[in-house]
Amino acid sequence: MRIQRWTPAFYSVLVAAHAGTMLLPFPRRMTWSYAFVLAVLGVTALLCARRAMLAVTHNRPLWLLLLGGLLAKGTAFILLFADSLVHHEGTLVMADPTFWFCLSSLFFVSAAAYDPATPSLRWASVADVAVGTLAAGLFYLSTRQMLASDATPPERLMLFFDVLDLFVVIFVGIRLLGTRRADERRFYAVLTAFMIIDAAAASVHNRFVLASESYLPEVLLSAPTAMLGIMLARRRTVWMRGFRPSAAQRRLSVSLRPLALSIAASLAAFAFTQVQPVLALYAMATVLLVFTMRGTLIAWYQLTIEGQLRSLRRGLQHAALHDPLTGLLNRRGLFRWLSREYEPARHARGLCIALIDIDHFKLYNDRYGHLAGDRCLEQVARALAREGDGMPACVVGRYGGEEFLMLLPHVSAIEARRFMDVVRATIGALPQDFDGQPTHPVTLSVGIASTQGRDWPTLDRLLRDADVALYEAKALGRNRVVVHEAIRVA
Numbered sequence: 001m002r003i004q005r006w007t008p009a010f011y012s013v014l015v016a017a018h019a020g021t022m023l024l025p026f027p028r029r030m031t032w033s034y035a036f037v038l039a040v041l042g043v044t045a046l047l048c049a050r051r052a053m054l055a056v057t058h059n060r061p062l063w064l065l066l067l068g069g070l071l072a073k074g075t076a077f078i079l080l081f082a083d084s085l086v087h088h089e090g091t092l093v094m095a096d097p098t099f100w101f102c103l104s105s106l107f108f109v110s111a112a113a114y115d116p117a118t119p120s121l122r123w124a125s126v127a128d129v130a131v132g133t134l135a136a137g138l139f140y141l142s143t144r145q146m147l148a149s150d151a152t153p154p155e156r157l158m159l160f161f162d163v164l165d166l167f168v169v170i171f172v173g174i175r176l177l178g179t180r181r182a183d184e185r186r187f188y189a190v191l192t193a194f195m196i197i198d199a200a201a202a203s204v205h206n207r208f209v210l211a212s213e214s215y216l217p218e219v220l221l222s223a224p225t226a227m228l229g230i231m232l233a234r235r236r237t238v239w240m241r242g243f244r245p246s247a248a249q250r251r252l253s254v255s256l257r258p259l260a261l262s263i264a265a266s267l268a269a270f271a272f273t274q275v276q277p278v279l280a281l282y283a284m285a286t287v288l289l290v291f292t293m294r295g296t297l298i299a300w301y302q303l304t305i306e307g308q309l310r311s312l313r314r315g316l317q318h319a320a321l322h323d324p325l326t327g328l329l330n331r332r333g334l335f336r337w338l339s340r341e342y343e344p345a346r347h348a349r350g351l352c353i354a355l356i357d358i359d360h361f362k363l364y365n366d367r368y369g370h371l372a373g374d375r376c377l378e379q380v381a382r383a384l385a386r387e388g389d390g391m392p393a394c395v396v397g398r399y400g401g402e403e404f405l406m407l408l409p410h411v412s413a414i415e416a417r418r419f420m421d422v423v424r425a426t427i428g429a430l431p432q433d434f435d436g437q438p439t440h441p442v443t444l445s446v447g448i449a450s451t452q453g454r455d456w457p458t459l460d461r462l463l464r465d466a467d468v469a470l471y472e473a474k475a476l477g478r479n480r481v482v483v484h485e486a487i488r489v490a
Contacts, residue, residue, distance in 0.1 A: 007047070007233035011226040014040050018222050022215040033218040034081035040222040041074045044229035051232050055183070062111050062187045069107030070225070076100035077221075098143050101161075105168050106136040111191060112175040113257060120301035124258070127294040131261045131287060138268035138283055139164060145275045158206045165199035167264050174260065178245055178253020189240055190231045198224040262291045325374060326381035329397030334405055337395055341409070342459050344451075352408040352416035352450040355466040356384070359443045359478040361402035367440075376442060377402065379430055387423045405466075413450035413483050420446045420481045428479070443479035445470060450483070 018036035026032060048070055052063035076097040113128035115121040143160060146152040172195050176188040201220040208217035245253070269283040321333035329337070342351070358364075358380060365373035381396075384404055388394040395407040406423075408416045424444045447470030449462050457465070469484040476482070 003047075003050075003233050004235050008230050010043070011040065011229055014043075015219060015222055015226050019216065019219045022218050028084070029215050030218070031081065031084040033215065033221070034077055034084055037077050037218075037222045037225070038074060038081060040225045040229070041070060041077065044225045044232065045070045045074065047229050047232040058116055059183050059187060061114060061116075062184070065107050065111035065114065066187075066191060069104045069111070072100050072104035072107055073225075076104070098147070099140050102136045102140040102143075102164075105164055106132055108168055108191065108195065109136075109171055109261075112172045112188070113261070115254070118301070120298055121254070123297055124294050127290050127297070128258055128261055131258070131265050131290050134283060134286060135261065135265035135268045138265065138272045138280075142268065142272050142275060154210055158203070158210070161206070162199075162203050165195070165202060167260075169195045169199050171257065171260055171264075174253050174256050178250045180245055180250060182241075185240055185243065190228070193231065194224060194228040197227055258291065258294055262287050323381075323398040326378055326398050328381050328385065328404070329395065331397070331400055334395070334397040334399065334407070337407065338459055341407075342456075344456055347409045347451075349410045350412060350451045351456075352411055352413060352448055353462055353466045354406040354408060354416060354420050355399065355447045355449075355463075355470045356404040356406065356420075357445045357470055357474070358402040359445055359474075364440065364442075380404070380427060380442060380444075383427050383430060384423065387419075387426060391419060413448060416448050416450060417481050417483050420448065424479070424481060445473040445478045446481040447471070447473055448481065448483045 014036060018033065018040075021032045021036070022029060045067060048063060048067045052060055052067060055063050076099075079097045079100070109132045110129045113132060114125050116125075139160075143157070146157060146160070169192070172188065172192045176185070176192045179185045179188050201224045205217045205220040208214070208220075265287045266284055269280045269287065272283065273280040321329060321336060323330040341347070358376070361373065361376070364376060377398075381398065381404070384396045384406065388396040388406060391408060391411075393409045397405050397407075399405040406420075408419065411419070424446060427442055427444050430442065447466045447468065449465035449469060451457065451462065456462075465484040469482045473480050473482040
C-alpha cells in the first residue's frame with residue numbers, strides 16, 4: 001500500500017523537475033534531461049522486477065520480458081547520456097542507441113508472442129520470437145545504413161521509427177484481444193497502454209525537436225515510463241474486467257500473430273534489398289521456412305490431439321454403453337440397440353426378449369460377500385455371452401443388478417424358450433467356488449416376450465410382458481423359463 005501511495009507523487013516530482021530543468025536556462029540541459037529519463041526508467045524497472053517476483057509462475061516470463069525491454073531502453077539512454085557529456089547539445093540519433101531501441105521493441109514483441117497455453121504454442125512462440133528477431137535485425141541494419149548516408153532526410157528516419165512503434169502497438173493489441181485469463185489480461189492491458197503512450201510520445205517528440213528549438217519536448221521521453229510505473233504500482237487491479245474474448249476472437253488472435261510477424265519481417269527484408277540484396281533474399285527465405293515449419297508443427301500437434309480425442313471419444317462411448325463389471329452392454333446400450341433395430345422390416349420372423357434373473361442373488365451376496373457376488377455375475381455374463389455367440393444376431397446385456405437381458409432376433413417364442421432352456425442348464429452346470437471354497441449352484445429364472453408377424457407391440461409393452469413372465473417364473477418356484485401369455489413351464 002505504501003508503494004501505491006508514494007509512486008504517483010514520486011513520478012510527478014521527477015517529471016515536474018524534468019520539465020522545470022528544460023524550461024530554465026541550465027547548462028548541459030540534454031545531460032540533465034537524460035539523467036531524469038534514466039531516473040524514471042530505473043524506478044520503473046525496480047517496480048517491474050517487484051511485479052515479476054509477485055506474479056504467478058506462468059506469468060513471470062511476461063514481466064521479465066517487459067523488464068528486459070525497459071533495461072534495453074535504459075541502455076540506449078545511458079549511451080545518449082554519455083554522448084551528451086561530450087556533446088553538450090546531445091545527439092539526436094546514434095547507431096548504438098538505435099540498436100538498443102530495436103532490442104527493446106523486440107523484448108516487447110516477444111512478450112506478446114509468448115503463449116504457454118499448450119506445448120505446440122510454446123514451440124510456436126520460439127518460432128515467432130525468431131522471426132521477430134530477424135525483423136528487428138533487418139530494421140536495425142536498414143536504419144544504420146540510412147544514418148551512414150548524409151542524403152537521408154530526418155523525416156524518413158522518423159517515419160521509419162513510427163512504423164516500428166505502430167507495429168509493436170498493433171501486435172501487442174492483437175495479443176490482448178485474444179487473452180482470456182484475468183492475470184494475463186492485466187499484463188497485456190498494461191503493456192498495450194504503455195506501447196500506445198510511448199509510440200505517441202516518441203512521434204510527437206521527434207517532430208517537435210525537428211521543428212522547434214525548445215527543450216520542453218524532452219519531457220515526453222520520461223512521461224510514458226512514469227505512467228507505466230504508476231500502472232505497475234497499482235495493487236491487484238484487474239484490467240478490462242468485463243471483457244471476455246469469444247472462441248473466434250482467441251483463434252483469430254493466435255492465427256494473426258505469426259502472420260503479422262512474417263509480414264513485418266518480409267517488409268523489413270524488402271526494405272533491406274537496397275542495401276544487401278543477397279542478404280535480404282536469404283532473410284525472406286528464412287522467414288518463409290520458419291513460417292512453414294511453424295505451420296507444420298501446429299498441424300502435427302493438431303492431428304495428434306485429434307487422434308487422442310477420437311480415442312478418448314471411443315473410450316467414453318464404450319464406457320457409456322457397457323457395464324464396467326461384466327463388459328456386456330448396459331441398460332443404455334440395450335435401449336440404444338432396440339431403438340435402432342425394433343421394427344418389423346428388420347426382423348420378419350419376429351423378435352424375442354428374454355429377461356434373466358439370478359435366483360436368490362441377495363442371499364448369495366449376503367452369505368458369501370460382495371466379491372463373491374461380483375465373481376458370480378462375471379461368470380454368468382461370460383456364459384451368457386458365450387451361448388449368445390451361437391445364436392445369430394443375439395445381443396446380451398446387463399439390465400441392472402442381477403438381471404440380464406438377451407435380444408433374440410429372427411426366432412419364434414418356441415425357439416427362444418428352447419434356447420433359454422439350454423442356457424439355463426449351462427449356467428446351472430457351472431462349477432461355483434470362491435477362494436477355493438464351494439458355493440451354492442446358480443440357477444436362473446427367465447421371462448420371455450415375443451412379437452408376432454407384423455403386429456408388433458410398443459417397446460415398453462414388450463419389456464413389461466417379459467417382466468411379467470419373469471415374475472411368473474419366480475412365483476412358480478424359480479429355475480425355469482416362462483413365455484408371456486403361454487405360461488408354459490420348462
